[in-house]
Amino acid sequence: MQNECWGIILAAGQGSRMAEATGGEAKQFLRWKGAPLWWQSALAMAASPRIHGLVFVFPAERRKEAEAELRQLDRAHSLGVRLAVAEGGARRQDSVRHGLEALPPSCSRVLVHDSARPFLSTALVSRLVAPLDAQPGLCGVIPGLAVTDTIKEVDEDGIVTNTPARALLRAVQTPQAFPVEELRMAHARAEAEGWNVTDDASLMEQCELPVLVIEGDADNIKITNPQDLAMLKENKTLLPCCGYGYDVHAYGGDRPLVLGGVEIGGDFLIKAHSDGDVLLHALMDAILGCLAAGDIGHLFPDNDPKFDGISSVVLLDHVMGMAAEAGLRLCHVDLTVIAQKPKLAPHADSIRRNVARLLDLPLDHVAFKATTEEKLGFTGELKGLKAVALVSAVR
Ligand code: CTP
Numbered sequence: 336m337q338n339e340c341w342g343i344i345l346a347a348g349q350g351s352r353m354a355e356a357t358g359g360e361a362k363q364f365l366r367w368k369g370a371p372l373w374w375q376s377a378l379a380m381a382a383s384p385r386i387h388g389l390v391f392v393f394p395a396e397r398r399k400e401a402e403a404e405l406r407q408l409d410r411a412h413s414l415g416v417r418l419a420v421a422e423g424g425a426r427r428q429d430s431v432r433h434g435l436e437a438l439p440p441s442c443s444r445v446l447v448h449d450s451a452r453p454f455l456s457t458a459l460v461s462r463l464v465a466p467l468d469a470q471p472g473l474c475g476v477i478p479g480l481a482v483t484d485t486i487k488e489v490d491e492d493g494i495v496t497n498t499p500a501r502a503l504l505r506a507v508q509t510p511q512a513f514p515v516e517e518l519r520m521a522h523a524r525a526e527a528e529g530w531n532v533t534d535d536a537s538l539m540e541q542c543e544l545p546v547l548v549i550e551g552d553a554d555n556i557k558i559t560n561p562q563d564l565a566m567l568k569e570n571k572t573l574l575p576c577c578g579y580g581y582d583v584h585a586y587g588g589d590r591p592l593v594l595g596g597v598e599i600g601g602d603f604l605i606k607a608h609s610d611g612d613v614l615l616h617a618l619m620d621a622i623l624g625c626l627a628a629g630d631i632g633h634l635f636p637d638n639d640p641k642f643d644g645i646s647s648v649v650l651l652d653h654v655m656g657m658a659a660e661a662g663l664r665l666c667h668v669d670l671t672v673i674a675q676k677p678k679l680a681p682h683a684d685s686i687r688r689n690v691a692r693l694l695d696l697p698l699d700h701v702a703f704k705a706t707t708e709e710k711l712g713f714t715g716e717l718k719g720l721k722a723v724a725l726v727s728a729v730r
């Protein structure tokens with residue numbers, strides 16, 4: 336396909352302004368959300384339907400290691416776009432030039448992005464490409480924000496030499512979008528004429544080619560100085576969730592009645608593949624509901640001989656392991672068994688205590704109730720019993 340749009344993700348800087356705070360690690364390689372920082376920009380870029388591929392520019396000396404991690408991350412969470420890798424240069428503009436060389440011939444437009452801006456939004460990516468396509472002759476589209484501070488120009492001694500009119504100033508960001516040919520040409524001129532710039536739009540400007548500034552994104556901050564590291568604190572907010580579970584078992588089988596892991600015994604024998612603990616089954620489904628992780632029928636199929644007669648306490652232990660792994664913390668459970676017979680009131684206290692113990696919850700966060708259906712329905716006809724469970728938790 337011709338006329339593709341690619342992103343260049345610059346990750347070849349030294350991060351010298353932060354080096355002390357990071358112990359010398361380049362900022363774009365700091366770990367965040369389980370991956371190096373440069374991966375966040377890749378996620379945001381690749382999620383835009385405008386983007387067909389990405390070139391990652393890594394420092395030459397860590398290219399191999401970084402490329403291996405890129406491939407591995409892409410296998411685990413596919414970006415769904417083509418990928419290429421280039422080696423960085425001494426200056427930012429050298430890294431961009433190397434990135435441009437790695438673009439395929441099918442690419443006609445490119446977005447150059449600093450991986451040190453990990454809060455990039457996919458919406459901004461799409462907003463940048465649109466004017467480039469709509470306005471022929473435009474040689475760049477860049478995001479910028481009106482400045483709130485008055486900006487001064489100073490000389491080497493700090494003496495003010497000029498105050499530009501604030502209304503006309505924009506603090507610009509990346510990604511910066513360009514037609515590939517024009518950007519290549521501008522970089523070639525910069526090489527030939529020895530220009531030093533801090534962004535690509537400056538090259539276009541020096542070539543007297545028109546660049547449009549569109550509204551940037553205040554969140555699209557560049558991690559630059561040690562105090563910016565605070566923005567990479569993971570959001571550890573606990574999110575509340577709740578789960579619902581429901582189960583039925585028929586009487587007339589061969590399993591003694593067990594509820595909440597407590598042996599009830601009596602004349603009503605349960606039909607079941609496992610031990611038929613209807614209450615723990617509803618409870619497990621409610622916990623799985625909090626995890627959005629399917630149900631017990633899926634986890635413990637009733638045609639699998641290994642679950643034949645198995646204690647539901649063992650199954651609950653497995654589900655609790657899944658909950659712990661997912662970072663789920665149970666807060667409160669409310670359990671109800673619906674049965675005409677046997678009478679459960681004498682067992683209520685031991686069921687409640689046992690469930691609290693199994694879930695490692697304080698007793699006052701485990702409720703147990705039993706009710707009949709007034710001789711109506713299948714419970715009323717003594718054909719079986721049912722249980723419902725509600726679980727609230729935080730993740
Ligand atoms: N960059 C690059 N190659 C370089 C220099 C910079 O790919 N030779 C990248 C950086 O990794 C960063 C972006 O360009 O994502 C913007 O540069 P800057 O914020 O200045 O990062 P560093 O140059 O790494 O930091 P510092 O200037 O503090 O050393």
Ligand code: MG
Nearest residue numbers: 348349350427
């Ligand atoms: Mg720099």
